[in-house]
Amino acid sequence: MGAVDATGQTGPVHLRPVGPRALLADVADASEALALATWARTVGIAAADVVPAARTVLLDGLTAEAADDLRARLAHWSPQSPVDAPEADPGPVVEVPVVYDGVDLALVADRWGTDVEGVVARHTGTAFTAAFCGFAPGFAYLAGLPEELAVPRLDSPRAAVPAGAVALAGPWCGVYPTASPGGWRLLGRTDAVLWDAERERPALLAPGTRVRFVRA
């Protein structure tokens, strides 16, 4: 499906100018954003930055020619457009070992209508995909939980959440790459290194990465 307008018709993706050198593409959801960002990188749209987010993709650092090229090619794009290139290969599934001892496990169990074992079973049984990064280097918003399992953020963030904390907010799962303040609901912790600027792939969970949580 392309972007859906007010009449429910699908049509070309709407592009908003963001200053003279960037365009913001409106899409339906995070999975469409990831698909569009992957497509833009694979077909070689000449943007310095391609930034997928919850309902948009920012294409920044575009020349006028690159912007025209994007408009022309996007007219034929759909989230199902096949992407025939090695970069489009989703690659291996990253396994993240978790000790499930988070302080919010009982609250999440209550919201989900189950017990702590039920939360762990659901969390380890879900195939997540890193949709986009934000908040901090290497902090990925992991999609995979259905909307009905969304949990509210804390009204006021905790002053310190340790690195490796595995947490939920809304329908998203995330792992804190570094210690920081945070308002997500804590399920547990992992020893996996989420961010290392010296690694060839600094972000363990870059957009598009498939993720499985396992008991440590």
Add this chain to the structure above:
Amino acid sequence: MSLRVLASGALTTVQDLGRPGLAHLGVPRAGALDRPAAALANRLVGNAADAAVLEVTLGGLVVTTDAGAWVAVTGAVCPVDVDGAPRGHARPEWLAAGSRLSIGTTSSGVRSYLAVGGGIAVAPVLGSRATDTLAWVGPPRVEPGTRLPVGPVLGRPAPHDTPRPPRAGALRVHPGPRADWFAPHALTTLCGSTYEVGSASNRIGLRLQGPPLERVRHDELPSEGMVLGAVQVPPDGQPVVFLADHPPTGGYPVLAVVEEADLWQCAQVRPGETVRFTRA
């Protein structure tokens, strides 16, 4: 050769052209906030445009060198001296081995740039020597005691570089991308008013105080990618201009985007001073 830092003022960081291309991993671009000033400093000492320099906030940097080098200080106006003898601003000066360069308190502007022939050669992180102060990607902040390696000299100083300095004026803005979240007169308010620079302004953003920019949509905007120069408007209606260390994504609507060529001014306005906007 290397520089040894004796004093570093309020904040001194290593900066170059930044590390664009990593926003999708949550990494800010960073880089010198007053790009024309950093570029001039590099030209004056014969460096390439991508050489790393020191960005000094409100002066207060003192360094010594273990070998002779050409240096140049540009940007915010400040007294420059070598071993107590006054030297020029925005021109190449020879710093002899063992001598001490002091950058005094700035008399106008905020950020001065010190370039050294050969460039500051700390180890690059993700392809750049820029320090990002949001997530602290890049070299650590420069502190007293820091030793800064200097690279091989590749060019000659250019004492006759006299580019016309960029002229200060109203910041030119391009409307959008979320102008539809604001009352129709919001852009007119932005461009017709004077905004005072707030004391919380930093390398992440220029925080402004003035007539509030009225929103017509009050629902939550899902986080979206942000550009350099974005004029983001939180619920209180007071605009923030995103500078080099801005978060790559943000959840407040962007009314307009400042022309990149005008952003150097945001590096040099002090809290309490004012800025104006005009349509590009």
